[in-house]
Amino acid sequence: MARTIFYTASSVDGFIADQHNSLDWLVDTDHALPEDHPDAYPTFVADIGALVMGSTTYEWVAAHEPSSREQWPYEQPTWVCTHRELRLPAAGRVETWSGDVAGLHPRLVEAAEGKDVWVVGGGDLAGQFLDAGLLDEVHVQLTPVVLGAGAPLLPRRAPLRLLGVRQMGDFVATRYAVQR
Ligand SMILES: NC(=O)c1ccc[n+]([C@@H]2O[C@H](COP(=O)([O-])OP(=O)(O)OC[C@H]3O[C@@H](n4cnc5c(N)ncnc54)[C@H](OP(=O)(O)O)[C@@H]3O)[C@@H](O)[C@H]2O)c1
Structure with a gap:
């Protein structure tokens, strides 16, 4: 069964965009992000349908x-x-x-x-899938920055189970299953 996955980058303090809906903290940086890592975007998107x-x-x-x-x-x-x-x-x-x-x-x-479904975001949309019992996994690429405020990662309360965690250059790639 194909999985429905919320895959996103987040600041260490849990924001996926700053207060101005900007992702400059993610895209305008020289953080090392190895493209051939198993959790990197090219690998992830190859399994997305x-x-x-x-x-x-x-x-x-x-x-x-x-x-x-x-x-x-x-x-x-x-x-x-x-x-x-x-x-x-x-x-x-x-x-x-x-x-x-x-x-x-x-x-x-x-x-x-037969491939996976990617919930790109934002956080509330992922929450709508979670509310409906349709979100299988949450994959968060923790970016080495704190933002203090912004758009929250997933504004819900729900138990998760850790599937895996790996260092990915300057990032931490985490994968969680949603507990139903
Ligand atoms: N860090 C990352 O990798 C990453 C990933 C994804 C997003 N982001 C950023 O995170 C921020 C998230 O902001 P957000 O939560 O406001 O964004 P969003 O989920 O992209 O958009 C929210 C808007 O979508 C529409 N919408 C949502 N659910 C709907 C539904 N069920 N039916 C119809 N329309 C619906 C509504 O707007 P209308 O009806 O007015 O159109 C709603 O205001 C954005 O700045 C985004 O760029 C970051």
Whole structure:
């Protein structure tokens, strides 16, 4: 059975974006991040068959990858959760979804064709999947920074079970299973 995984980078104090929705603390750094590590993004994304993200995350991707409206960076089918009409990229297979994520989940699993589903974020969207009993794992790449405030990693209360932890260059790669 394909897993539904929230895979994200986080500050050590548990924020996935700063108060200005910025990821400069993650992308504008010279932290060592070995690409061939088993927990690194290229390895993770190779097993992903479908993506889901909230509209803030989508708009960040669109704003920071100027060509992404035409050259969407993800090959996999992607759903953007929004109550609004968004301008979607000309390239790629991107659709919008509004409402209960439990209604979307079967489409994600079907589109993933046996591979895993990636909940890209933000934290509340991952929480919606958790609330619905549909989140299997949480993978957090702990980034060597504290932010003091920002968008919380996963604003829910839920027990997790540690599956693995490894150093990944300057990062700590952690993998947890959601306890049901
Ligand atoms: N560190 C990382 O690796 C990482 C990963 C992912 C995200 N991030 C960042 O974390 C921050 C998270 O912010 P966020 O939690 O506000 O972002 P988000 O989840 O990307 O977007 C939230 C928005 O999505 C829409 N939405 C959410 N659930 C919905 C549903 N079930 N149906 C319809 N629409 C729904 C709503 O907006 P509308 O209806 O108004 O469109 C909601 O305000 C962002 O700055 C993002 O860039 C960081």
